[in-house]
Amino acid sequence: MAAPLVAGPVADEPPLYADRVKVYPQKVAGRFRRLKWAALGVLLAIYYLVPWIRWNRGPGAPDQAVLIDMPGRRAYFFFIEIWPQEVYYLAGLLILGAFGLFLVTSVAGRVWCGFACPQTVWTDLYMWVERLIEGDRNRRIKVDQAPLGLEKAAKKVAKHGAWLLIALATGGAWIMYFNDAPTVVGDLFVGRASLAVYGFVGLFSATTYLLAGWAREQLCIYMCPWPRFQAAMFDEHSLLITYETWRGEPRGHVRAGTSLAERAAQGGGHCIDCGLCVRVCPTGIDIRDGQQLACIGCALCVDACNGVMDRMGWPRDLITYDSLGNQDARAAGGTPGLRLLRPRVFVYGSLLLLVGAAMAVSLATRSTVDASVQPDRAPLFVALTDGRIRNAYTFKILNKARQPRSFALSVAGVEDARLDVIGYDSDGRTAELPVGADTVGSFRVLVTAPRARLVEATTPLTFIVAEQATGQVVEDETVFAGPGG
Amino acid sequence: MATKVERDAVTGQDTTGHEWDGIKELNTPLPTWWLYVFYATIVWSIGYWVVFPAWPTLTDYSRGVLGYSSRATLAARLDQAAEARRGWTDRLEAAAVEDIAADPELLRYSMNGGRAVFADNCAPCHGSGGQGAPGFPNLVDDSWIWGGDLAAIQQTVRFGVRSGHDETRVSEMPRFGVDGVLADPDIGDVAQFVLSLTNRAADAAAAERGATVFADNCAACHGEGGAGMAELGAPSLNDDIWLFGGEPEDILAQVRSPRHGVMPAWEGRLDDAAIKMATVYVHSLGGGQ
Numbered sequence: 001m002a003a004p005l006v007a008g009p010v011a012d013e014p015p016l017y018a019d020r021v022k023v024y025p026q027k028v029a030g031r032f033r034r035l036k037w038a039a040l041g042v043l044l045a046i047y048y049l050v051p052w053i054r055w056n057r058g059p060g061a062p063d064q065a066v067l068i069d070m071p072g073r074r075a076y077f078f079f080i081e082i083w084p085q086e087v088y089y090l091a092g093l094l095i096l097g098a099f100g101l102f103l104v105t106s107v108a109g110r111v112w113c114g115f116a117c118p119q120t121v122w123t124d125l126y127m128w129v130e131r132l133i134e135g136d137r138n139r140r141i142k143v144d145q146a147p148l149g150l151e152k153a154a155k156k157v158a159k160h161g162a163w164l165l166i167a168l169a170t171g172g173a174w175i176m177y178f179n180d181a182p183t184v185v186g187d188l189f190v191g192r193a194s195l196a197v198y199g200f201v202g203l204f205s206a207t208t209y210l211l212a213g214w215a216r217e218q219l220c221i222y223m224c225p226w227p228r229f230q231a232a233m234f235d236e237h238s239l240l241i242t243y244e245t246w247r248g249e250p251r252g253h254v255r256a257g258t259s260l261a262e263r264a265a266q267g268g269g270h271c272i273d274c275g276l277c278v279r280v281c282p283t284g285i286d287i288r289d290g291q292q293l294a295c296i297g298c299a300l301c302v303d304a305c306n307g308v309m310d311r312m313g314w315p316r317d318l319i320t321y322d323s324l325g326n327q328d329a330r331a332a333g334g335t336p337g338l339r340l341l342r343p344r345v346f347v348y349g350s351l352l353l354l355v356g357a358a359m360a361v362s363l364a365t366r367s368t369v370d371a372s373v374q375p376d377r378a379p380l381f382v383a384l385t386d387g388r389i390r391n392a393y394t395f396k397i398l399n400k401a402r403q404p405r406s407f408a409l410s411v412a413g414v415e416d417a418r419l420d421v422i423g424y425d426s427d428g429r430t431a432e433l434p435v436g437a438d439t440v441g442s443f444r445v446l447v448t449a450p451r452a453r454l455v456e457a458t459t460p461l462t463f464i465v466a467e468q469a470t471g472q473v474v475e476d477e478t479v480f481a482g483p484g485g
Numbered sequence: 486m487a488t489k490v491e492r493d494a495v496t497g498q499d500t501t502g503h504e505w506d507g508i509k510e511l512n513t514p515l516p517t518w519w520l521y522v523f524y525a526t527i528v529w530s531i532g533y534w535v536v537f538p539a540w541p542t543l544t545d546y547s548r549g550v551l552g553y554s555s556r557a558t559l560a561a562r563l564d565q566a567a568e569a570r571r572g573w574t575d576r577l578e579a580a581a582v583e584d585i586a587a588d589p590e591l592l593r594y595s596m597n598g599g600r601a602v603f604a605d606n607c608a609p610c611h612g613s614g615g616q617g618a619p620g621f622p623n624l625v626d627d628s629w630i631w632g633g634d635l636a637a638i639q640q641t642v643r644f645g646v647r648s649g650h651d652e653t654r655v656s657e658m659p660r661f662g663v664d665g666v667l668a669d670p671d672i673g674d675v676a677q678f679v680l681s682l683t684n685r686a687a688d689a690a691a692a693e694r695g696a697t698v699f700a701d702n703c704a705a706c707h708g709e710g711g712a713g714m715a716e717l718g719a720p721s722l723n724d725d726i727w728l729f730g731g732e733p734e735d736i737l738a739q740v741r742s743p744r745h746g747v748m749p750a751w752e753g754r755l756d757d758a759a760i761k762m763a764t765v766y767v768h769s770l771g772g773g774q
């Protein structure tokens with residue numbers, strides 16, 4: 001149904017661009033603020049400290065617990081070492097992240113946005129620095145409105161200096177995940193690090209400074225795709241930041257010391273329209289307008305309103321974490337009830353478990369040997385002068401162990417097949433193939449079979465690799481092509 | 486287009502004032518800084534005109550203050566790559582092909598490098614995997630016209646076949662039919678004899694007669710039993726591998742008026758290391774002796 005349109009007193013040419021209204025969030029104390037500080041501390045500690053954790057992998061291997069070694073084509077995570085061929089683990093992690101986000105959002109709204117997103121964490125840190133140097137909301141507004149003087153200049157220089165230092169530390173920590181942390185930090189300071197390292201430090205420092213210092217809520221509102229579709233994860237049972245309209249309205253100012261009964265007699269609601277919930281909001285919105293895209297779910301307005309209600313001696317949680325269904329029930333005088341176990345929660349939860357379990361099983365059973373065989377396609381097969389048929393294969397053995405190993409290759413599936421490997425001895429049935437530590441051995445393998453043994457155009461053929469020392473066996477399937485008939 | 490801005494009662498927002506078949510759009514203004522970012526990218530692009538080649542002139546183009554040229558960059562990268570390979574190239578030049586094939590490191594390097602050389606230079610005639618085509622020998626099987634050991638393959642690659650090079654390999658089968666060396670019935674008989682070598686003769690009596698013709702005219706090069714002779718470049722006739730086709734009419738045509746392929750000499754076109762790598766690669770395809 002089309003929205004009713006009424007002609008209003010508006011300009012002839014509507015503006016296509018809107019100036020940003022700068023947000024000056026006010027300081028607030030309370031349960032969720034403490035939670036936010038805790039999350040900030042833990043997350044920043046993880047980010048800055050993890051590259052310094054050491055993990056002994058033996059000689060010749062990096063001893064950093066978490067490291068993505070681009071030139072060496074390896075990713076290390078404590079006891080796990082990932083090869084480029086295993087990039088599906090990265091895909092798995094991203095899928096886990098996505099389902100985790102969906103699950104949390106369907107249960108408790110934008111917890112990620114409000115508490116854990118790097119944009120929120122660093123913006124919070126930057127605001128804390130800003131408050132320390134320029135003062136709280138009113139002082140900051142005054143500073144910004146004041147003409148440029150010595151004091152204002154000093155404050156601005158101090159603030160941006162501190163921001164840039166944090167930005168540098170952020171960019172500096174980022175590259176530690178891709179380089180040996182102690183080495184790269186030393187190199188950074190003496191000017192010996194590579195141009196790429198300086199480039200990435202510069203890039204991440206600049207984005208940190210711009211996004212946390214200047215863009216802030218603009219990133220959430222205009223750049224981030226997640227707020228645009230996160231509402232699809234919500235239903236009437238999701239816990240969201242809600243305003244209890246049914247008891248808050250009609251809002252209006254009251255004198256201090258007014259009791260709830262007096263207020264009711266005046267015909268007013270519980271909201272005293274003090275505006276604190278708006279002033280503490282980091283995105284500058286009014287939660288009393290209802291659910292909106294710009295609400296990042298940080299719950300600071302809950303803390304603000306509870307503080308006011310406590311001072312008034314009125315019931316708390318006028319702004320609260322609650323579901324839209326509960327709010328409707330409360331408004332209608334019914335009994336609210338939380339429903340956490342809902343189909344979508346089950347679906348997201350079981351997908352999360354499924355992918356997590358699959359990854360855990362795959363990691364636990366991960367072999368230190370892998371083999372892959374690829375048959376030649378031009379020609380598929382060749383007839384020899386004595387009438388036998390020969391197929392050629394490119395055969396690769398991935399030795400993921402840290403020492404050189406020797407493997408015995410044999411084939412099964414075609415009777416009387418002869419096996420040869422270019423450059424290596426073979427007795428016709430098996431060949432000894434050495435592969436260096438932590439490398440891929442590539443071999444050209446020739447399999448020759450009497451034509452009489454080949455009834456079909458293709459016969460299944462199995463390459464069998466047995467590790468000499470441990471007897472560990474890996475197989476890969478391929479086909480033997482022939483003229484058929 | 487008429488502009489009639491209205492205010493939407495539900496959202497309190499203005500419309501853009503445009504209407505398409507009754508559809509009106511709310512005006513949600515972009516942030517101004519977004520516009521400035523767009524201007525900044527325009528300014529940035531002007532920087533490109535200054536530092537990089539950009540504008541055509543009548544006879545030339547603006548070079549840009551950095552003097553950048555993708556062709557020069559490519560040349561520099563190729564030089565760098567050649568320099569990086571120098572150690573290998575020197576070793577390959579110093580070693581004989583037999584030594585290369587016996588050294589696991591050089592063998593692996595040559596098989597990979599040879600694949601690239603082969604794909605660039607040999608594949609158009611011999612096929613991407615050396616599978617050949619009618620008239621262009623298959624290099625994967627174990628039948629070799631001019632010999633299949635490393636030295637023989639290197640000789641063929643280096644100097645070619647009927648290439649005009651001083652040291653080229655040359656062979657020429659006489660035109661038995663066209664030049665009247667053999668009468669037509671004799672040619673039919675000898676073709677039946679050749680087919681009988683792979684048990685395909687349709688006329689046993691003709692094959693019997695052809696045996697004498699073969700011994701008198703062909704065996705000198707192709708050998709008594711048609712086994713071929715690599716020294717003379719005479720192909721074997723007693724297996725299923727045929728350069729110009731193995732059907733009776735193909736054999737008849739080849740006896741009457743033989744076709745002869747040409748392979749260029751690669752000496753002078755490819756450097757020594759590339760020729761050796763190609764040799765080792767072809768040898769490693771499967772048929773090497």
